[in-house]
Amino acid sequence: MSDESPLIRSLRAAVAAAPEDVPLRLHFTELLLAEGRHDEAVAQAAIALQHAPGDEAVRDLMVRAMQLPPVGPRPPVFDWAAAEQEVAGVVGPRFASGPADAGDPADAGDAVETPLTADGGGDPGDASAWDVDSPGDVRLADVGGMQQVKDRLEAAFLAPMRNPELRKLYGKSLRGGLLLYGPPGCGKTFIARAVAGELGAGFMSVSLSDILDMYIGTSEKNVHAVFEAARRQAPCVVFLDELDALGAKRSRMHHSGLRNVVNQLLTELDGVNAVRNDGVFVLAATNVPWDVDLALRRPGRLDRTLLVLPPDAPARESILRYHLRERPIESVDLGKIVKITEDFSGADLAHLCESAAEYALLDSARSGTVRMIGTKDLLNAAKQIKPSSESWFAAARNVAMFANDGGIYDDLVTYLKKKRKL
Template sequence: MPETSPLIRSLRAAVEAAPADVPLRLHLAGLLLDAGQQADAVTEVAIALQQAPSDAEARALMVRAVGAAAPVEGSAPVETSTEPEGAATFNWGAAADQVKDVIPPRFVEEPLTEPLTTDGSGDPDGSPAWDVDAPGSVRLADVGGMREVKDRLEAAFLAPLRNPELRALYGKSLRGGLLLYGPPGCGKTFVARAVAGELGASFLSVSVNDVLDMWIGNSERNMHELFQTARRQAPCVVFLDELDALGGKRSRTQSAGMRNTVNQLLTELDGIDGGANEGVFVLAATNVPWDVDIALRRPGRFDRTLLVLPPDAPAREAILRYHLRERPIEKVDLGKLVKMTDGLSGADLAHLCETAAETALLDSVRTGVVRMIGMKDLVEAAKQTIPSTEPWFASARNVAMYANDGGMYDDLVAYLKKRRKL
């Protein structure tokens, strides 16, 4: 079978579209081997083995593709008790050397050679390494739609920063952070990165796993080191993801360590002195703001909230364009698709595009002819996609009705009434 056969070309395209599909890659490798393309077959099998090292079919195909390597001088004999038949005479070390320029190493980090310190961190001084991203190119203009979110950010956060003279004239304080809340998968992290881009500031994203530590006192130290890093990198946007996990209500917390971590966060937000947090802008995100400790919501801390809702029509169009931009599509009616996807989150829309691509890929594998992703694939995928935001709105409705103290969730109430969900 020549390399230019339609089936091999189709399988190559299918593998490129689904690089994690090991059986599909092995099928391509077998055809390449039958066509006399040994080097290409070895490459495909090596990638498959990187993803599934214990796959018996992949190992057997590698033996067939590379052949039994000559024993390496001074090497120990290969044990045969646990290997499949045919593997006893195969030198896997020699095979790895042969394909080392084709595939990257399976592990990026070198093995830990330093003994663990008493706090279990493996770092001689115990200090965490925070990855601070340089000022990015993402701006609010890159966020599709979401006009209300942008206007609120401009009024509460960005306009005072851009106009220091007017800020001084009106006595507008920049103390306090901004809390983004709403259903999952609606772009809260992307909005935070866009704010950092607008400010030309570094970006430091933090999750609960970055801070919490099993050793007593380490979580508080991690929290302090986080803010110290941000102060050294100022101007810097600190983004605390899942704030309810880092700053949950202390009255519901049984762990003294968690309560101390919340106390440390409160201390860092206030700053050691009046100018400690100059140039440090703190944003946070949560799906459940009603579970955040009330002390974090008082003025001077996270006293400004912003509801980030499922994308509106312009935002959905931008998201769909983004996820389809490098896929083979034809005759896609985005306007119709946007109308069909009302209520879907950004994550739902990404899943929709992935499902449509999967359908077209499987058809191409079955028929042996690569076809484009059409409107029919996208419509069927849209019908199968259930909005992942519905459970969130079900619980948020109760909060909006019975726990909207001081009008904290007025924007949520307005949205639910508009959608006739309240």
């Protein structure tokens, strides 16, 4: 580092001698930013965050070092506790038991994403025409339950980013690919956005409709433009939604255009330009991983898989609370509802709350007297809803039994045996 100024050299030595001195490290980081050394600044800010995780100045400096737009505050949340105290003598408590500690999980079912579009009507093949969203302040803590999923994500992506010195020691690169698979409606999209929030990274959600074009060669240009946009604004999470459509097995394709899209996707994931993917994290989701082209799952690409199952009991309670938070309810026994909704996806639970609200609304309209949503409404709704994951597990069972080559679906086999479905 012969090109360093004497001040930088002296501060580097001072920081090494006093690693817990956060103000000193922040001053050092500011000087690195002034000299345009953003990568080093990110590493220093990450260390400062370890010592002062709640310090707003440190978080702001990390955002500046990553060259991301500042994150705005959460919108104000309605104070239900205060409202309940005001009407305590008129209506009963909202839930039969005390509220859980978990906050709003923001639906652990698949979140609705803003389509990835070219702004201003520009050429979609131009990287500057694609938007990179900010994930806001969504974190994995907002995902109810699913601790095993969180632990795998921590090992695959989050720990290397939070510990730059250990990352360098163990030769861990700032790029990688992970395939999320499982039944529909279980929160794969929301988990991907939460990973981007944990990394302080940009977020791009890409589906087949964003890529496919009627003109020859344009679809491949779109794939390249998406990755170029992510590289320019790294760190960035590229989320490939419904990978079975975007990266289907080429042996089953009769249209050369789709085969070329898969070929271009492989080129972007590795090849001669692989070194340029530092800071680009590729997450993909599919309900049918057995339909994904095998080349996409080779080492260095989407080589790690993570089974995202229907929400467990803590997650189901969090999701139910979230979807009932703005509805008129009284003395709802969530424990009873949680017990009878095993194997329900996040989307199923959202539908359950919607159906219960319909029962209470129809009853109020018929009687002419407005009433609250109660446990009985939710129980009646649960009886009418069949878990959407059942058909998926029926298909997955055959794959686990007869197509588990190389143990790629061992986690699925373990789950099916545990549930006595295999």
